[in-house]
Amino acid sequence: MDDGMDVFLGRLDPDMCVVTAAADGERAGCLVGFSSQCSLEPVRFVVWLSEVNRTFRVARFAEFLAVHLLAPEQRGTAEVFGGQTGDLVDKFRQVRWRAGYGGAVVLEDVEAWFVGRVLARVDGGDHVGFVLDPVEWGGRDASGGPVLRLADARTIEPGHPVD
Numbered sequence: 443m444d445d446g447m448d449v450f451l452g453r454l455d456p457d458m459c460v461v462t463a464a465a466d467g468e469r470a471g472c473l474v475g476f477s478s479q480c481s482l483e484p485v486r487f488v489v490w491l492s493e494v495n496r497t498f499r500v501a502r503f504a505e506f507l508a509v510h511l512l513a514p515e516q517r518g519t520a521e522v523f524g525g526q527t528g529d530l531v532d533k534f535r536q537v538r539w540r541a542g543y544g545g546a547v548v549l550e551d552v553e554a555w556f557v558g559r560v561l562a563r564v565d566g567g568d569h570v571g572f573v574l575d576p577v578e579w580g581g582r583d584a585s586g587g588p589v590l591r592l593a594d595a596r597t598i599e600p601g602h603p604v605d
């Protein structure tokens with residue numbers, strides 16, 4: 443990669459989220475660093491899923507995705523979703539979860555979460571952006587503490603090989 447972009451990208455420290463998908467009786471979820479709000483009114487949020495991940499393969503057919511923010515102390519949960527692949531393990535045996543709106547998989551014990559209807563899937567290169575319209579949400583008090591960021595998670599080895 444061009445050195446200049448290394449310098450730019452190295453300065454970023456985004457909030458991490460766990461994105462879950464359910465479709466056709468399958469559940470999947472992975473740790474995501476590429477995400478942001480992308481519209482004010484109406485509120486829209488986009489999450490970018492790598493085409494190689496199992497989560498992407500399930501999300502392709504999902505009507506809803508759930509997006510969760512973790513506390514910095516929840517690195518263990520980040521390791522489950524970012525350091526393991528659902529191709530090999532059932533991540534949902536390792537965390538508490540419940541069914542949410544439209545059958546979305548909502549993790550318990552997180553800082554904040556929402557379920558969004560998938561409005562569009564956008565080709566971004568080797569990741570696909572899922573543009574979400576929030577339909578259900580919850581979490582702890584908005585004045586809560588910090589959330590898990592890339593700096594807290596960058597030593598996690600991605601669970602799914604990139605090629």
Ligand SMILES: Cc1cc2nc3c(=O)[nH]c(=O)nc-3n(C[C@H](O)[C@H](O)[C@H](O)COP(=O)(O)O)c2cc1C
Pocket residue numbers: 470471472473474475476477490491492493494495496497498523524525526527528529569592595596598599600601602603
């Ligand atoms: C710090 C970090 C950031 C990541 N960001 C993303 C991301 O933005 N999008 C994505 O699809 N995967 C991302 N991953 C990779 C997946 O979380 C990881 O490969 C996961 O094991 C895939 O699980 P799955 O095959 O069950 O979907 C990230 C991993 C780490 C450790």
